[in-house]
Amino acid sequence: MKANKFILPISALAVLLLASCGGNNQQQGNGLTEAASGDMEAYENSDVNTLEQARPTIMVIPGDQTLQNFKCLKTQRIDGRDFILRDYQKYLLKDDRAERIISAIQNEFNAQGYPLNDFEQTLKQLDTQEALDMADGFEKDAKTMLLTVAQPDIILELTYDTSRDKMSMTSHNYSHKGDKNISYTLNALDAYTNKVVATMTASNIKGESTTQTIQADLKQNMPKFQQDIIKYFSDILTRGRDITVRVAVEKGCKVKLTDESIEGDTYADWIMDYIKTHTVKGAYKMQQNTAKELYFVNCRIKLLNEDGTQYGVYDWTRDLQKNLRKNLGLKCTNKAQGLGEVLISIQGIQ
Amino acid sequence: MLTVAITSCGGQQKQGTKFAPKDRESSLSDSERQAAIAQKKAELDSLNLDIQTLVFENNIKLTVLPPAATGDITEETSALMAGKMMQITAQNGVGGYGNSPAFALAVVMAPTGRAATGTAPQRMMTKYSITFFVSNMLTGDVYASHSEDVEGVGVTFQEATRNAVNEIKNTHALQQMLKTASKRIISWYNNVQGFKAIVEENVSKHEYETAYALLASVPKEATGCFEYAHKRLDQVLEDMNNQKAAETLAELRNAIAAAGDQYDPMPSGYLKMIPAKSKQYAEASKLYDDYVKHIQDVRMENIKHEQKMELERLALEQVKLQHQQKASMEVAEKAVSMPSASSDSETKQSDSGTKQSFGGKIVESFKKHPLLWGLGIGAVVTGVGGVAMYASLPTLTKIGLALL
Numbered sequence: 057m058k059a060n061k062f063i064l065p066i067s068a069l070a071v072l073l074l075a076s077c078g079g080n081n082q083q084q085g086n087g088l089t090e091a092a093s094g095d096m097e098a099y100e101n102s103d104v105n106t107l108e109q110a111r112p113t114i115m116v117i118p119g120d121q122t123l124q125n126f127k128c129l130k131t132q133r134i135d136g137r138d139f140i141l142r143d144y145q146k147y148l149l150k151d152d153r154a155e156r157i158i159s160a161i162q163n164e165f166n167a168q169g170y171p172l173n174d175f176e177q178t179l180k181q182l183d184t185q186e187a188l189d190m191a192d193g194f195e196k197d198a199k200t201m202l203l204t205v206a207q208p209d210i211i212l213e214l215t216y217d218t219s220r221d222k223m224s225m226t227s228h229n230y231s232h233k234g235d236k237n238i239s240y241t242l243n244a245l246d247a248y249t250n251k252v253v254a255t256m257t258a259s260n261i262k263g264e265s266t267t268q269t270i271q272a273d274l275k276q277n278m279p280k281f282q283q284d285i286i287k288y289f290s291d292i293l294t295r296g297r298d299i300t301v302r303v304a305v306e307k308g309c310k311v312k313l314t315d316e317s318i319e320g321d322t323y324a325d326w327i328m329d330y331i332k333t334h335t336v337k338g339a340y341k342m343q344q345n346t347a348k349e350l351y352f353v354n355c356r357i358k359l360l361n362e363d364g365t366q367y368g369v370y371d372w373t374r375d376l377q378k379n380l381r382k383n384l385g386l387k388c389t390n391k392a393q394g395l396g397e398v399l400i401s402i403q404g405i406q
Numbered sequence: 407m408l409t410v411a412i413t414s415c416g417g418q419q420k421q422g423t424k425f426a427p428k429d430r431e432s433s434l435s436d437s438e439r440q441a442a443i444a445q446k447k448a449e450l451d452s453l454n455l456d457i458q459t460l461v462f463e464n465n466i467k468l469t470v471l472p473p474a475a476t477g478d479i480t481e482e483t484s485a486l487m488a489g490k491m492m493q494i495t496a497q498n499g500v501g502g503y504g505n506s507p508a509f510a511l512a513v514v515m516a517p518t519g520r521a522a523t524g525t526a527p528q529r530m531m532t533k534y535s536i537t538f539f540v541s542n543m544l545t546g547d548v549y550a551s552h553s554e555d556v557e558g559v560g561v562t563f564q565e566a567t568r569n570a571v572n573e574i575k576n577t578h579a580l581q582q583m584l585k586t587a588s589k590r591i592i593s594w595y596n597n598v599q600g601f602k603a604i605v606e607e608n609v610s611k612h613e614y615e616t617a618y619a620l621l622a623s624v625p626k627e628a629t630g631c632f633e634y635a636h637k638r639l640d641q642v643l644e645d646m647n648n649q650k651a652a653e654t655l656a657e658l659r660n661a662i663a664a665a666g667d668q669y670d671p672m673p674s675g676y677l678k679m680i681p682a683k684s685k686q687y688a689e690a691s692k693l694y695d696d697y698v699k700h701i702q703d704v705r706m707e708n709i710k711h712e713q714k715m716e717l718e719r720l721a722l723e724q725v726k727l728q729h730q731q732k733a734s735m736e737v738a739e740k741a742v743s744m745p746s747a748s749s750d751s752e753t754k755q756s757d758s759g760t761k762q763s764f765g766g767k768i769v770e771s772f773k774k775h776p777l778l779w780g781l782g783i784g785a786v787v788t789g790v791g792g793v794a795m796y797a798s799l800p801t802l803t804k805i806g807l808a809l810l
């Protein structure tokens with residue numbers, strides 16, 4: 057009975073304390089919901105920013121040399137052909153420095169307000185997605201499975217290595233292991249055009265801690281590196297998105313690109329003319345011209361439609377597909393991927 | 407800073423485009439839309455496998471022969487393919503595994519390409535040209551075939567191959583191929599004279615198994631052949647059994663020789679395989695009976711021998727017991743004369759000087775305390791008495807008398 061006397065006041069006190077905590081937060085505005093603010097109306101009324109509409113994904117991925125240093129890259133010969141096998145998951149487990157170095161790079165970008173997608177988490181998410189798809193019974197063809205991978209638009213390829221100076225033969229300091237040399241390279245690559253957007257490299261930096269040394273050096277070189285990335289994006293805004301264009305004939309299709317079309321000239325000529333007139337200032341470069349495939353690089357396409365909606369590679373391919381069907385009677389499929397890869401496959405005459 | 411810089415780049419666009427999307431306008435009226443949807447549905451339905459138009463019941467048993475597990479084709483992939491083939495054959499006609507493979511649905515998987523991506527995670531891709539064919543396993547004739555290309559992607563080439571096999575579907579083209587094959591098989595059987603010639607040729611060459619398999623495989627639909635096969639089957643079976651009996655008899659002989667004096671179930675198994683009507687049966691029965699009798703004789707001899715050995719062992723045990731009793735008596739007698747032995751020990755102990763053993767210390771203490779003598783002797787006598795009592799009563803009596 058005596059104990060019961062205290063239960064009610066103590067409970068009341070606890071409730072008051074909890075309530076006061078919440079109340080204080082509200083008053084001070086320190087909570088997540090209170091501290092975060094935004095004006096959607098103002099944002100919607102502002103001008104369209106094309107990079108915000110289709111924000112490119114950036115991801116730090118270990119380079120082949122680093123994988124090899126940790127024995128996570130091997131060559132397998134099958135039927136007289138060498139295949140390079142990369143085991144990224146094994147590498148992430150074997151290299152205890154990987155997470156710290158990658159985090160250091162991500163931190164530098166985050167500090168400048170540019171979030172990066174985490175590579176390790178992406179791999180985990182892909183595994184989860186695969187299991188979930190299996191449970192949901194989704195149909196998956198070979199192409200879908202090929203594309204179910206980490207697909208950053210900008211790859212930050214990281215390669216690093218460490219070595220030690222050889223001990224001097226004239227020195228009698230036998231306990232000295234020799235100075236540690238750390239080298240690293242960080243390349244920013246456009247995944248579609250394979251263009252190097254920015255690069256950062258350092259060789260033989262002295263330091264005992266690999267992570268700390270790379271981190272310190274990254275901090276120093278990051279402004280220049282990020283400036284190069286900004287330059288790349290500014291270039292996109294000025295001259296349009298840089299894309300690759302492939303027009304390929306499917307297996308079994310009797311149409312050849314060198315055949316004469318109903319318009320009189322060849323299919324290849326007609327496509328070439330289309331590209332000339334549908335790229336920003338006619339920017340393109342032919343890479344390959346065969347009876348079965350046309351391949352163009354450095355093609356620049358516009359970023360926006362007149363109504364402010366985004367115009368990407370899929371839209372560009374759709375327009376080409378419509379024209380091929382309407383003007384030449386070709387049956388074709390839009391197989392564009394990501395932000396910079398146009399692929400149109402010709403199946404025959406409609 | 408980076409975002410701000412990029413955003414400001416976008417913001418600096420001269421046009422200052424506002425986001426003003428418009429909904430897509432359709433040119434179709436509601437009724438036109440409904441009609442178009444119905445037409446689209448009909449188009450999609452026409453792609454489904456029309457089971458009814460493909461039903462053909464010819465009762466031709468097709469044994470499925472999946473690819474052997476080798477290279478990128480694992481046991482699991484082979485089993486997966488077998489399951490798919492079984493499903494394809496079972497839809498029309500009868501599918502089966504293994505026995506009497508007169509007609510088979512076989513498959514050839516020829517790799518046409520391999521590739522490894524440069525993505526993370528890495529993906530492997532395999533491409534196969536797959537050819538299904540229905541053939542007569544006895545004559546080697548192929549009645550129909552169907553080829554298709556399949557590709558699969560996986561983390562390893564083996565997984566990619568399994569996924570490629572998973573892509574194989576029971577299509578209209580495959581069923582059409584089975585239908586064509588069945589028709590050709592029936593027409594092959596309808597050539598009764600030709601069929602008879604093949605069977606009789608095999609019989610004349612004493613290839614009864616092939617002849618039997620041919621006769622047993624005739625479907626009811628091939629009426630002429632079926633009638634002939636029905637009549638001929640029993641005789642060919644008997645011939646086959648007789649031929650088999652001769653071979654089995656030889657195997658029975660070998661099995662009996664290998665068994666020697668031991669019982670082995672193999673000869674019995676071989677005997678059961680020889681038909682009772684065959685010429686070899688009497689000889690086989692005699693061989694087996696002799697073998698069984700020999701085993702029984704050997705066993706009887708063994709039993710007698712074992713009995714003899716047991717009696718000898720018992721006699722030996724008796725002698726051993728007598729010797730043990732004698733030895734116990736001697737031990738007891740020695741125990742009685744123990745005090746003089748301990749005094750000898752005392753003498754030896756005093757000689758050893760300062761380095762006395764534990765036993766020596768005990769003897770020394772006995773010297774100092776005479777009362778311990780009495781207790782010591784008492785303990786020895788009680789111990790010896792116990793041993794003696796355990797040994798035998800007559801001996802105990804003797805010891806008692808000797809002590810008195």
